[in-house]
Amino acid sequence: MTLASREQMTAKAPIRRWSMAAEPWLYLSPALVCIVTVLLVPLIIGISYSFWKFSAFKSQFAGLDQYRAMASDTVLHDALVNTLWWTVGSLFFQFFLGLGLALLLNRPFYGRRTVQALVFLPWAVPTFLTGLTWSWLFNPLIGPLPHIFYALGIQSEPVTILASPQTAMWGPIIANIWFGIPFFAITLLAARKSIPSEIYEAASIDGASAWQQFTKVTMPFLAPTIAITVMLRTVWIATFADLIYVMTQGGPAGSTNTIATYIYVSAFKALDKGYASAIAMLLLVLLIIYALLVIQMRRSLLKDA
C-alpha cells in the first residue's frame, strides 16, 4: 500500500506543484489583462503617436518634429508656468490647512465624529460639482464671494475673479484646496494617531513646551508620511485637469491653461493627437525627474538624520 501510494505521489507531485504555482496567476489574470490592454498598450501607442503628425485626412511620420514644435510654442511655455503655480499654490494650502485640521481633530472634543464627517465631505463631492459650485460662488449674480471680497476691499468692484487673467487661477486653486484638505487631514490624522502617547508624556516630563513637542516629536514622526503623500499629491495635482476645465477651460486668454488641460484640449478639440502625445511625454519626463529628485532628497535627509 505504501509503495503504491508513493508511486502515485511521484506521478501526482509535478501536476500538483504546477497547479499550485498557476493558481495565483489565475486569480490575477483578469486584473492584469485589463490593465495591460486599457492602460499599458495605450501608453505605448501614445508614445509612438508623439512621433507622428495627424490631420483630418492623413497621418504621417514626423520624427522629432512634434518635439521641435514644442520649443517654439509660447502657449506651452505659459502652460508650464501655470502648471507650476497651480501645483504649488494648491499643494501649499492643501497641506498646511490639512495638517492643521488633522491636529485639531486629534484632540478629543464633544461632537468630533460629526465635525469629522462634515469636514471630510468635500473629498466625496464629484470634481465636476466642485468646479461648478465654486464658479457659481464666484459669480456676482448668485454667489456671495465677489460681494464679500468687495466689502473687504480685496476687489474694487464685485465681479468674478474667473474673468480676469490676473486672478483667474485663484478660482480653481481655491476649489482644489477645498477639495484636497480632507485628503491630507485624513492621512496625517492617521499618522498622528499612530504616535504613542507615552512619547508625549515623556517629552513633557523632560520639559518640552507644546511647540517643542510639535517640532521635536510630531513632525519627525509625521515626516515619512508627509514626504510620500506630498510627492504623490504633487504628481496628482499637476496632472489634474478636471477642475480647471470645468471652471475656466484654460481661459481667460490662456491664463489658467496648465499642461494637463492643454493636453486634453489638444487631443480632444484640436485634431493633432501627435502633438498632444508629445506634450504628454514632456509631462511624464518632468514628473519622473521630480520623483527622482524627491527620492534623492529623502535619501540624503535620512542619511543626515
Added chain:
Amino acid sequence: MVGQSRVQRALSKIGFYAAIGAYVLFAIFPIYWTVKISVTPTRLLYTEGIKLWPSAMTMENYSAVLSATDFPRYFLNSLIVSISTSLIVTAIASLAGYALSRFQFRGKAVVSLLLLLTQTFPLVMVIPPIFRIMGSIGLTDNLYGLIVIYTAFNIAFATFLMQSFFDGIPKELEEAAMIDGCTRSTALRRIVLPLTLPGMGATISFVFTAAWSELLFALMLINSESQKTFSVGLLTFIGKFAVDWGQMMAASVMALIPVCIFFAFLQRYLVTGLTAGAVKG
C-alpha cells in the same frame, strides 16, 4: 493642560473651537449655497441672490429638472456606469487581492510594482491614444466604453484595498477551517468571504464614487444625448441653455445624493482607502 492659568485655558479653548468652526464653515458653505439656490424661487433669485436664506422656498426647480429635462436619463446612465464599474472592479480586484494576500509566488513583487505604477501615472497620458483606439473599435459614444475604461483605471487601487482587507483576516482562520473539514474553496466561501463583505462594500463604494465623478473621459467619448452621464449632461446643459440657475443647482444636489449616501458608509474605511490609493482623488 496642567500649569496654565484659567484665562489662558479659556482662550485656548475659544481659539480651538473657532478654528474647528472655520473649517466646518469652509467645508459646508459651498454645498449649503448650492442647496439654497436650488430651493430659491426664480423670481427672488436676483433680488435675494446673496441672502443667506430666501424669504420663500420652492421645490419647482426639482420638479422641472425631473419632468422637463434629460437629467433623469443622465442620472440613470451614470447609475448604470457606476454600478457596473464598481461591481466588475470589485470582483476582479477581490481575486487579485486574494492572490496577492495569500500566495507567495515568483513575480509577485513585479505585479505589485506594476499596479503601483498604474496608480501613479497620469491618466492624461492615455487620453490621445484612448480617444483614437476607442473610436476605431466602436466603443465611443457608448456606456460600455466608459465601463471598460473606468474598470481599468480603478483596478489597481481596488486591488490594494482588497489586499489590505484580506491581509486583515488571519491565515489561521482558513487553516482552522481546513482542519475542521473545508476544502480551500469552501474555506474561502464560508469563512473568508463573509469576513471580507464589509471590505467589498467599501471597495464598491470607493469605485462607485470615482466612476460617478469622472468627467474628462466621459466628455471625450460621449456625444449623443441618450448616452450622456450626469457629469457630461450637467456641463453641456450649462453650455446650451444660457443659465437656469435654480434648475442647475437642483440637478447638482441630485448628483450629490448618491455620493453622500456612500460617503456615510465609507467614513470608517477612509483611512484604509486613502492609504491603499494614496494617489487617488
Added chain:
Amino acid sequence: MASVTLRNVSKSFGSVHVLSGINLEIADGEFVVLVGPSGCGKSTLLRSIAGLEEVSAGDIMIGVRRVNDVAPRDRDIAMVFQSYALYPHMNVEDNMSFSLKLRKESVSKIGTRVNQASGTLGLGALLERLPKQLSGGQRQRVAMGRAIVRDPKVFLFDEPLSNLDAKLRAQMRTEIKALQQSLGTTSIYVTHDQIEAMTMANRIVVLNEGVIQQVGAPLELYDKPANTFVAGFIGSPTMNFIEGVAGAKGEVKLADGSSIATGATSLKPGHEVTLGIRPEHLQLSGKGLRGEVQVIEPLGMTTQIAVKALGQQLTLMAMERTALSPGQPVHLSASSKHIHVFDRANGRRFALT
C-alpha cells in the same frame, strides 16, 4: 484515537533545513510536548502533522495510514491555535459545531456533542456570544471545545496558552491536562515554555535547529539531559555551566586551579569538559570554589543567590534563609553525583559511573 509515527521527516526551503531526519513514535493516548526555542522547527513539525505544510521527505503516519498526501480535513485531527482562530462571524455554538455540520452529522448528534463539550468546559452560558464578546480565557476554552466536539484521532496544540496571563495559564495547564487524561486522546502540544512541557507531558521532545535533541519523560530529561542544549533549556533557573579539564579519577580542574570531584571516573585526563550543576545542587560550604555574593533574591520558600566565581555568574538556590550580604566571600561545593559532565567539543553527556 491513534498513534502517530514520524519516519525520517525532513523539510527544507532551498538550502535551509527546517526539519532534518525527525523520527518519533507517539503511542495511542500519549501526551507529547514538543519544546524548543523559537525557530527550532517545532511549529513546522506540528503543522506538517496537521497537513498545513508539506514535508520534503519522510513519512507521516496517523495510525497505520500514511497521510503525507492527505488533505488536512481528511486526517481526522483537531488543532488549537495560538491565536485561537475562532471564526469571528459565528457565535460560540456555531464555532463548535462547524466541523460537525461540514461532516453532515445529524442535528441531534451535533446538539448532544456541543452540549457535552460546553458542559465540560463551562461554556454553557456563552453559546450565543460572538468571539469578540469573550475574554481571553473564554476564547481559549471555545477553541478547546471546537477541538473536542470532533472526537478526533489526534489533538494538536500550537502554543495555546501563550496569549494568556500567568495565573490563567497555570489554571488552563491543569485543565487541559485533566481533559486529555479523561478523554485519552493522543495529543501533541507545542510550546516554548519548559514549565508547560514539564508539567503537562508524558514525554517531552526537545528540538533545536530542526533536530531532535532528546526524547524522554520530564524528570528523565531533567535528571539526565543528553547534551548541554537540553541541560540549559530544561529547568529554571537555568543550570550553571563551568568549563574545566579532566584530571585523574573523575577530578576536573577548573580555571582558578582548584579542582572538583565528579562521578565521571572513566574520563581521559586532559579531556576538555563542561560541567553542569543545577542551582539547587550548588551549596554554600566551608571550603570549595571561592566566590563573592553579588545579589540575593529572597523568594520566600527558597532564596536565590547570584555568586561571582571563576569570572562568571553562578546561580545558587538555597532552601533556607540566609544572612549573607552582597560582597561577602563564600565557598561553593556540589556533591559529585549531582554534577553533569559534558564533552566540550560536541556538548554530549558523559555517562556517570
